[in-house]
Amino acid sequence: MNRTAFRGAKVLITGASAGLGRALTLALAAPGVDLGLVARRAEPLAEVGAAAQALGARVWSYPADVGDAAAMRQAAGDFVAQAGGVTHAFANAGISEPDRVLQGDPTVLGELMRINVIGVINTLLPLVPSMVRQGRGHLVAISSVASFRALPGKGGYCASKGAVNMLMDGFRPRLRPHGIRVSTICPGFIATALTARNAYPMPFMLSAERAAELTLRAVARGRRQAVFPWQMRLIAPLLRRMPDFMLPAR
Known part of the structure; x- marks a missing residue:
């Protein structure tokens, strides 16, 4: 990762206590970097916060549910006030559950939308006014290769x-005139507690640390959308064209 791109960064990260969020936190943690960390579970959030502080970052931790708009507004406002601004926001928190169709x-479908969609809105939008005043900022949402094709049993996700x-x-086009970049990150399978529950093949799986490295590389380069690993980038356009009969009816 090019650390120069994040020198002096003031970064809010949701889902920071585990998986990709934890890996992003530790990859960014360095002297001169301010981190606002959000997660529902207070104990692992405190642990990753302490680890980031040990690497030299200043850290503010917010045990909160991204689906709670008021809690997220409060976290965003406090972080901006404490850090003196915000340069990046990573809407990373998410859940994956099988449909109960x-x-x-x-x-389950309602909860998927509350966390994965409303949670992104609650994370990013409260920070936009601060970024507009600054004349710069970068909003990042963690999506998925699964966003390109609905899969049986995972339609809601x-x-x-x-x-x-x-x-x-x-x-993106609304915020560009204000100097705010917008990036969507679409990883394939990442080795986390969420994917550990899946009872089906997960090809080209990445470690959380490698996924964080690729995410930060894409953000540093100002990519509008990044799909990785490269195998998934090649497969993604084909997923849209895959006929239903080729999908397992699980």
């Missing part, structure tokens, strides 16, 4: 990530 249960792509595409 056959059971006729909308609960895929739909939530597709919505994230559309949101960011809509934000």
